[in-house]
Amino acid sequence: MPRFSVIVPAHGVQAYLHECLDSVLTQSFTDLELIVVDDCSPDACGAIADEFAARDPRVRPLHLPANGGLGPARNAGLRLATGDYAVFLDGDDTLTPDALRAIADRIKETGDPDVVVYDHARVLWSGETLRHQRAPRLTEQGPAPFRLDDRPALLSAPTAVWNKACRREFLEREGLLFAPGFYENVPWTYPVLMAAGSIATLDRVCVRYRQRRRGGILGTTSRRHFDVFEQYDRLFAYVDARPALAHWRPALFRRMVDHFVTVFSRRVRLPHGARAEFLRRARAHYARYRVPGVPVRGHRRLRHLLVRLGAHRTYQALWLAARAGRRCGQVLSSALRAAGRGALALHYRVQRLLPLRADRALFSAYGGRGHCCNPGALEEAFREFAPHVRTAWAAHPEHHHTLPTATRRVVPGSAAYWTALARAKYLVTNAEFDTRLVKRAGQVLVQTQAGTPVKRMGLELRGRPAAARGADTAGLLRGADGWDFVLSGNRHSTLVWERVFPAGYETLEYGLPRNDVFQRATRTDVDRLRASLGIPEGAVAVLYAPTYRDYRGDARTALDLERVLRGLGPRFVLLARTHHAHDAPPSGPAYDSPSARAGGGRLLDVTGHPSVEHLCLASDALITDYSSLMVDYANLDRPIVLLDDDREVYEATRGTCFDLRSAPPGAVARGEDELIDIFTSGHWRGSRSTQLRAAFRERFCPYDDGRAAERVVRRVVLGETAARTGAAVTGLPPVVPLDRRHPVPSAAARPAASVPGPSPSFPPAFPAAPTSLMRP
Structure with a gap:
């Protein structure tokens, strides 16, 4: 059976x-x-x-x-x-x-x-x-x-x-x-x-x-839609034969009337000439099954009135009136929206006639999200190293809670936003502000990018429709023409950006500001972050952060994290984070399985956590695929496992900038079983993985020494110049060599400790622990 x-x-x-x-x-x-x-x-x-x-x-x-x-x-x-x-x-x-x-x-x-x-x-x-x-x-x-x-x-x-x-x-x-x-x-x-x-x-x-x-x-289109009347006759006959179900008659009656109206209003269903007959039948059923004294509220009142009357002409007149009202409302709404757009456009033009404010800077990340990524680190550096510059952040209201209190808030599309775009001297973003931006003489636009390019970007997406999704190549290049500076963390990034965004900007190969926190954090900070996330003491926390799949388009992951957790054993905790491009909640075996919500909090959905850098610090290892996060994480000198299970499909749809298999940051798993074996065998932190990570860090992390944001501010705002001698940058804070950097060790690599209070150099406020996927 x-x-x-x-x-x-x-x-x-x-x-x-x-x-x-x-x-x-x-x-x-x-x-x-x-x-x-x-x-x-x-x-x-x-x-x-x-x-x-x-x-x-x-x-x-x-x-x-x-x-x-x-x-x-x-x-x-x-x-x-x-x-x-x-x-x-x-x-x-x-x-x-x-x-x-x-x-x-x-x-x-x-x-x-x-x-x-x-x-x-x-x-x-x-x-x-x-x-x-x-x-x-x-x-x-x-x-x-x-x-x-x-x-x-x-x-x-x-x-x-x-x-x-x-x-x-x-x-x-x-x-x-x-x-x-x-x-x-x-x-x-x-x-x-x-x-x-x-x-x-x-x-x-x-x-x-x-x-x-x-x-x-x-x-x-068929008269068989009249079958709906016989079906409700059968339903109420079933209820009448069972007196214990009589209390459901009012609810079933309301559902019946709603159903009749739905069939009637879908004009494709009933043949021409049968609509008046349908309403007459509906009126008869209304009278037959109506429960006297039961109130009808809200939008159902009109529906019930139409069915009760059963008048086709009355229904048509009311339907036409409602349709005309909707159209008038749409026209009025469109006119108001157009007037609002026109007023904002005029406001922006007027603001562009006024002098630039040399002491103003506007920041944005991912088109209106919260305080994060390279722009977030630079905004903090502006306030520290160029305190004469007043900063503002463009973010949608739902992200305002992530902004520092000293930073002015503006909402994208508002008059204050267009004022800031027109008059702030410094514009800093990792995406784009607005396609209608007219860059003025004297304005400085800093394109921070959102990490080291691992997957193909910009012009290299031509001929890849799944990834390009109808992108405007000409508009892309027009936007790049407005960039004054582009940030780069390594020579690889510099070469890729200049190839895929060919324009006249200056590349600042100083390191990525968002990685500065990895060199400034202390053990105390790591302990407090793990406690805020609900990671048990003594657990090995593994961050799972897959990248965006253009060919899939949703947050579904093929990896069954519940099965992976069972394979790794009770000491492991998984922090699951989907890519920022996904607006919808994550889905897939890791998120949808009901048993995954009843296992004691070992699987945590941290997609909504505002800082991926904090998640990196809290974890002991990283599982990723083609995400640039692997380069950032390598700065911590902690184990990285590359999941390369859909390489052929990914290369066909998006593609990578270099051969990850020939130069991986650690062990490579070609499937779920291999991934489990890498952890159970200890290969994830073995000598071979350590050697691969060292070579990877040398190639991709030469400048991420904790002072990248400072170098950018000194160059862009304070006008300090840089001269290169070999691998060293002079005239700006010198780069600390890799062998002299000592990032904070993971909790799994040291005895458990809990020291109260954050370090003075680390952001003191941490968000509340995220909801465990194990809980219902």
Whole structure:
């Protein structure tokens, strides 16, 4: 008896069925049977099912003699099923990776409930993926399992079949079968939730629901949409036969009215001339199932009034009035936005006529994020070495809490922002301020960049559409023409920047300011950072920081960190941080597995932590792939493990600036198993890894001695010049050679110690500990 019976009805979906079945058979949880019901499909669906059955004994094809629709096809699959739980999937949809394992874990955690409800995402025909926003959050907090009376909001979840795993014994005991016709999910989903003795939720996207451009039932014009009336007749007959469910009638009535309005308002569904008849039928159902005395609030009042009246002309008049109102509102909003843009443009022009302020500097990082990276380190150096210059930082309000109190805050796009752009002498960023920036004579624009280039950048992305994403090459070069200085941490960076951003700027090969903190931090600082992150004393903290995948576009990681943690042992803690380019929360096995939230805080999501430098200091080792963070981390002289598991795909889509395998910063793992072996065998901090890291540091970290920001400020603001003699820079603070640098050792490389109070040279304020991914 398998754990899951996955039932897939197939009719007219031959173009999508391969992907659907593959998504089931490639699940990491393999205890399943896959029942493919060929609903007398006119295309090759039946043949595809037979092909999969010939390759995999878990596939059980079933060929129906006549087409009966989704409901009867699912019933046929249920009669054949032998699994503990039934999981339904339409033939053009797919399961997400590790979905069945997550569902199985949740079932085990909650004591085999009758129903598990999980989340889904819509995949538009254009390829865009959107998580369902209007549905109630399927939170796992609170008691579990529960009954519908404990969480009645679950009744407003989508009436889908494929977002639930149902215990087969429960379905058989309650006689819950599917009805024929369109909207067959209505008289099945609601009774399943109401009859279930125990329900659990899983806050994870387990299904990708495909919205096809053509061919989908909901996009079909047909009188079969009138089936919705019979489906609600079946639903209320089920409730009437069970007096204990009578208290659900008001909620079901409201859902029915909303559903009628949705069908009617989607003009593509009903044939021309049938709309008035549909409203008359809706009015009859309204009168039949209305619960007197139940209040209707908010936006539902108009809907209920239209259905209660059943007047097609009244509905059309109100719909046209609402449409006209929306258009007027859109026109008014557009006019106001245009007027606001015009006023700001005029304000900017006026400000450019006024004199520059030589004592003002404007900073920004990553297009409006908080105080971080090279601009953040330079802003501190401006206040220390050029105190006559008043600094301002351009950041969106949600990042203002990261800014020092002595730094003025401006919001990108505001009048104050444009004033600062027009009149500040110094403009410092690691990205771009605004494409409408007009650089004035006398302004100094410092492009700090965001690290050492490991992956291809700038002009080298031409011919790589997945990475370039329609980038404006001409605009890129126009922006580079405005740069006065570009920061570089090593000769490699200097050569790459001059090649990929060819312009007339001066390269300051002084080291990267954001790495200064690595030479100034003390053991006390490291101990306090680890305590603030919740790292247990004596644990080995490993920072996992993968780079952005252009070909993927989301924060999903293929690495199963939960499995990695099990392999490494109880002494290890993983700090997981996604790339700053991801605005959405991270996802993947490391983040979505429910069991990953119940293991005692050994897996910490530190994506929201404002300082990656602080995370580096708190950790004992780094796992990364093609991220420039490896160069920064090498300054700490701590172990680095390179995960090179998708090299061919990455090189084809983005590519790297040098061969990482020939000059890695430490041990190289080509997969998850190798990664675990590198740590369990001790190779991650062995002599060979130490030799590789030493050669890497010599090549990429010649100037990161803790005074890079000071050298930049002295050159850019104070006008001090530099002369180079061999590898030394004279006229500015001299560079401390590598063999004379002594960065703070990691906690794992020394006896545990806890000394109160930060060092005077280290930022005193640390953010609160992040939320553990192990907690629900």
